[in-house]
Amino acid sequence: MTKLSVNINKIATLRNARGGNVPDLLKVAADIQKFGAQGITIHPRPDERHIRYQDARDLKAIVHTEYNIEGNPQHNFIDLVLECKPTQVTLVPDAIGAITSSAGWDTIKNQEYLTEVIQEFQRNGIRTSIFVDPVLEIIEGAKKTGTDRIELYTEAFAHQYDLGNKNGIDPYVKAAELANELGLGINAGHDLSLDNIQFFKQNIPGLLEVSIGHALIAEALYLGLDNVVNMYLNKLK
Ligand SMILES: CC(=O)[C@@H](O)[C@H](O)COP(=O)(O)O
């Protein structure tokens, strides 16, 4: 089974548009879990344009499924994660001011740094995952950092799938096979949607978890949040 972790960044974006508390991020997180999602993901960015650091703290009391916090492990972020003690931290090499995540780690160049922060999180009982492109040397580098899992950056797959090119899955299959061989857990995310999720799931051996936000929230505008969460769950069986 592949777990669905719903990324609620876009709920915070909507709330922040008016400065009040509509929609109520904590209530939405609670409801998403009630609808059946097996996890909640947030990606607080340094400018707090959607998820605020305080949201991460407040969600601790609400998330009783898997709590996944994503971000670039700068000092403030590391302190926040150690305070919140989520189930999992996903390390993403975001550039300051980037619209969204746009690349995976170079696990070879950043090996020492990643190893150090991963050890710190693991010492505190937090599972680690690192965001990577589906490149074999990068997966081997990830293994050397001691991370528990990798998160495959799926933007390229989603883009190719949209264009009708199903071969876009090939590097992900090879990356997953190697990760399985090396004993790394496999997560995936970015631009996954109701259109492409089933094909991705069916082709990736050992896919443990997907985190999905942007498309899922957009789809929920038409289909409703409860319904859309369950549509994903059916496709991930
Ligand atoms: C790592 C990843 O792919 C997602 O967390 C994505 O970056 C969502 O972040 P935004 O909602 O800020 O685009």
Ligand SMILES: NCC(=O)COP(=O)(O)O
């Ligand atoms: N880790 C990926 C994530 O949390 C959601 O990415 P997206 O579905 O908003 O592109």
